[in-house]
Amino acid sequence: xxxxxxxxxxxxxxxxxxxxxxxxxxxxxxxxxxxxxxxxxxxxxxxxxxxxxxxxxxxxxxxxxxxxxxxxxxxxxxxxxxxxxxxxxxxxxxxxxxxxxxxxxxxxxxxxxxxxxxxxxxxxxxxxxxxxxxxxxxxxxxxxxxxxxxxxxxxxxxxxxxxxxxxxxxxxxxxxxxxxxxxxxxxxxxxxxxxxxxxxxxxxxxxxxxxxxxxxxxxxxxxxxxxxxxxxxxxxxxxxxxxxxxxxxxxxxxxxxxxxxxxxxxxxxxxxxxxxxxxxxxxxxxxxxxxxxxxxxxxxxxxxxxxxxxxxxxxxxxxxxxxxxxxxxxxxxxxxxxxxxxxxxxxxxxxxxxxxxxxxxxxxxxxxxxxxxxxxxxxxxxxxxxxxxxxxxxxxxxxxxxxxxxxxxxxxxxxxxxxxxxxxxxxxxxxxxxxxxxxxxxxxxxxxxxxxxxxxxxxxxxxxxxxxxxxxxxxxxxxxxxxxxxxxxxxxxxxxxxxxxxxxxxxxxxxxxxxxxxxxxxxxxxxxxxxxxxxxxxxxxxxx
Numbered sequence: 001x002x003x004x005x006x007x008x009x010x011x012x013x014x015x016x017x018x019x020x021x022x023x024x025x026x027x028x029x030x031x032x033x034x035x036x037x038x039x040x041x042x043x044x045x046x047x048x049x050x051x052x053x054x055x056x057x058x059x060x061x062x063x064x065x066x067x068x069x070x071x072x073x074x075x076x077x078x079x080x081x082x083x084x085x086x087x088x089x090x091x092x093x094x095x096x097x098x099x100x101x102x103x104x105x106x107x108x109x110x111x112x113x114x115x116x117x118x119x120x121x122x123x124x125x126x127x128x129x130x131x132x133x134x135x136x137x138x139x140x141x142x143x144x145x146x147x148x149x150x151x152x153x154x155x156x157x158x159x160x161x162x163x164x165x166x167x168x169x170x171x172x173x174x175x176x177x178x179x180x181x182x183x184x185x186x187x188x189x190x191x192x193x194x195x196x197x198x199x200x201x202x203x204x205x206x207x208x209x210x211x212x213x214x215x216x217x218x219x220x221x222x223x224x225x226x227x228x229x230x231x232x233x234x235x236x237x238x239x240x241x242x243x244x245x246x247x248x249x250x251x252x253x254x255x256x257x258x259x260x261x262x263x264x265x266x267x268x269x270x271x272x273x274x275x276x277x278x279x280x281x282x283x284x285x286x287x288x289x290x291x292x293x294x295x296x297x298x299x300x301x302x303x304x305x306x307x308x309x310x311x312x313x314x315x316x317x318x319x320x321x322x323x324x325x326x327x328x329x330x331x332x333x334x335x336x337x338x339x340x341x342x343x344x345x346x347x348x349x350x351x352x353x354x355x356x357x358x359x360x361x362x363x364x365x366x367x368x369x370x371x372x373x374x375x376x377x378x379x380x381x382x383x384x385x386x387x388x389x390x391x392x393x394x395x396x397x398x399x400x401x402x403x404x405x406x407x408x409x410x411x412x413x414x415x416x417x418x419x420x421x422x423x424x425x426x427x428x429x430x431x432x433x434x435x436x437x438x439x440x441x442x443x444x445x446x447x448x449x450x451x452x453x454x455x456x457x458x459x460x461x462x463x464x465x466x467x468x469x470x471x472x473x474x475x476x477x478x479x480x481x482x483x484x485x486x487x488x489x490x491x492x493x494x495x496x497x498x499x500x501x502x503x504x505x506x507x508x509x510x511x512x513x514x515x516x517x518x519x520x521x522x523x524x525x526x527x528x529x530x531x532x533x534x535x536x537x538x539x540x541x542x543x544x
Contacts, residue, residue: 025055025056025113026060027116027117028052028054028055028112028114029051029052030049030050030110031052033122035047035049035094035122035123035124035125036124036126037094037126038129039094039099039128040096040128040175041100041101042097043097044095044097046093049075049122050087050089051080051082051088051090052086053082053087055084055114057113058084059081059113060113061110061111062079062111063077063090064111065107065108065109066107067104067105068105072095072099073094073095075090075091075108076090090108092108094124102129105125106123127231130175130176131177132178132200132202132230133176133230134171134174134175134181134230135173136236137170138170140168147238148239148240149238151241151243152242155242158243158244159212159243159245160214161245161246161247161278162247162278164211165211166211167209169207169208169210169224169238171207172205173205175230178199178201179204179228179230180229181228181229182228182229183196183227184196184197184224184227186222186225187223187225190220191212191222191240193211194208194211195208214244216244218243218244219241219242219243219244220241222239222240224237224238246278247276247277248275248277248278249276250276250329251274251276252274253274254268254274254329256332257304257334258334259334259335259336260306260336260338261306261309261310261336262338265304267303268303270300270302271284271302272300275320275327277320281322282320282322283321284318285318285321286302286316288315288316291306291310291314291335292304292305292306292335304316309373309374311337313335314335315331315333316333337374340428340429342426342431343372343373344433345370346367347366347424348367349528364405364526365384366403366526367435367495368491369492369493370403370433374429376429378401380400380401380402380403381400381424382397382422383422386419387420390423403493469540469542470543471518471542471543472518472544473514473515473516473517474515475515476488476529477510477513478506478511478512480509480531483507483508484506484531486504486506486530487529487531488527488528489501490525490527490528492523492524492526493523493525498520501515517542522543524539525540525541526538526539526540527540
């Protein structure tokens with residue numbers, strides 16, 4: 001048992017010694033492992049071969065050029081020695097000056113003391129046909145390496161968010177055939193390249209513009225790849241790097257603006273262009289003066305309009321806050337007036353579908369006074385026409401300032417009876433507001449030249465108003481023929497109601513109503529009394 005173990009140990013030691021003996025030798029490698037160039041018939045090209053001794057003994061080597069056409073391929077030195085871990089260079093020359101168009105091949109044949117590479121060949125190819133050759137260089141001298149640009153070294157103060165930065169890459173065709181640049185692309189969506197493809201004749205050149213839009217804060221980089229018809233190299237790769245800094249500053253001021261009264265809201269500005277910020281957490285406050293109404297949309301668009309019927313000068317204050325930083329701006333707003341129609345108003349007497357008895361005495365048309373929002377003077381136009389015949393008025397009274405007209409003041413054909421309509425048009429500042437109503441016009445029998453089929457219903461008499469004129473207190477005597485609801489209301493000459501003083505059921509007979517009107521201003525008023533479908537209107541004068 002012991003002898004067997006000893007035998008195994010001896011065997012393993014022998015194997016280990018054998019392994020050490022195997023590893024103890026020179027070991028070389030060559031870079032590149034092949035050479036291939038487009039020469040052109042009048043060009044000379046020189047390359048280098050790197051010989052590395054990766055073994056642990058001295059490397060000795062000899063070299064022989066093997067080429068099917070003499071003198072187009074040469075190399076030196078023809079031999080050499082390299083210590084363990086060392087390296088040596090071999091210079092290879094390809095001479096196409098005396099060659100015809102075509103393809104030429106050869107080998108650099110090595111022999112060495114490396115037992116694993118006692119013989120070693122590096123294939124060499126040269127092409128003398130016409131070919132395009134691409135060359136590229138940045139148009140910013142001494143700011144970037146041939147392979148790319150560090151934008152932080154070029155832009156003083158660094159790139160700001162939202163900025164646009166451009167660089168140019170010059171591309172030239174150093175070859176003898178047309179260069180087709182199929183595509184130039186970047187793998188970062190913030191870069192655009194123009195043009196993306198083009199053709200160049202031999203010796204031609206052009207600039208390619210590379211534009212970077214700083215839309216993302218922090219480090220940015222992109223690799224630009226150019227793929228062309230050039231034989232070697234077919235692809236060029238360039239790298240651009242840079243850092244985008246955050247921004248919070250004024251972008252532009254909002255100009256003063258002019259809008260119009262009662263117009264639809266107007267888009268004034270996108271506040272993202274006023275308060276220029278890369279951080280989405282900006283808090284914006286909009287403060288308009290009285291008369292102006294603003295609306296800030298979610299996308300930071302600012303809209304504005306005026307309050308109804310308001311015009312004049314105002315302004316809007318703007319404030320943007322980001323953390324402890326604050327930006328402010330303001331702009332003036334001129335609201336120009338737009339003519340408005342007078343306010344709506346109602347016709348008072350005769351009421352719609354009322355019956356008007358005319359016997360030659362006072363018969364009043366009364367309507368509410370209107371007002372103009374623009375403070376323009378309001379004029380009234382009264383028209384009376386047969387129902388459905390607005391084009392044939394029988395009565396027109398124009399340019400009146402007081403909302404009342406006495407029918408006895410005009411000449412009226414006494415034979416007219418029937419259903420009529422009356423309308424009043426209020427005009428202020430060139431704008432109009434109409435109102436209209438229907439009534440039945442009846443002549444009393446003693447005024448008809450022929451017997452009338454109409455019979456007057458109950459008569460409502462405003463027996464007396466005393467004193468007249470009055471200076472504070474007034475008494476009204478009502479004498480309805482039949483019982484019914486009685487309504488007594490006082491209007492001013494402008495049609496404004498000054499109160500309902502009675503609105504209750506009255507029995508037939510005489511009723512007296514005493515009123516204290518001392519709070520009123522001096523002027524002319526209209527007392528209306530309605531009962532059982534009839535209405536009477538009586539002018540009153542108040543003199544202090």
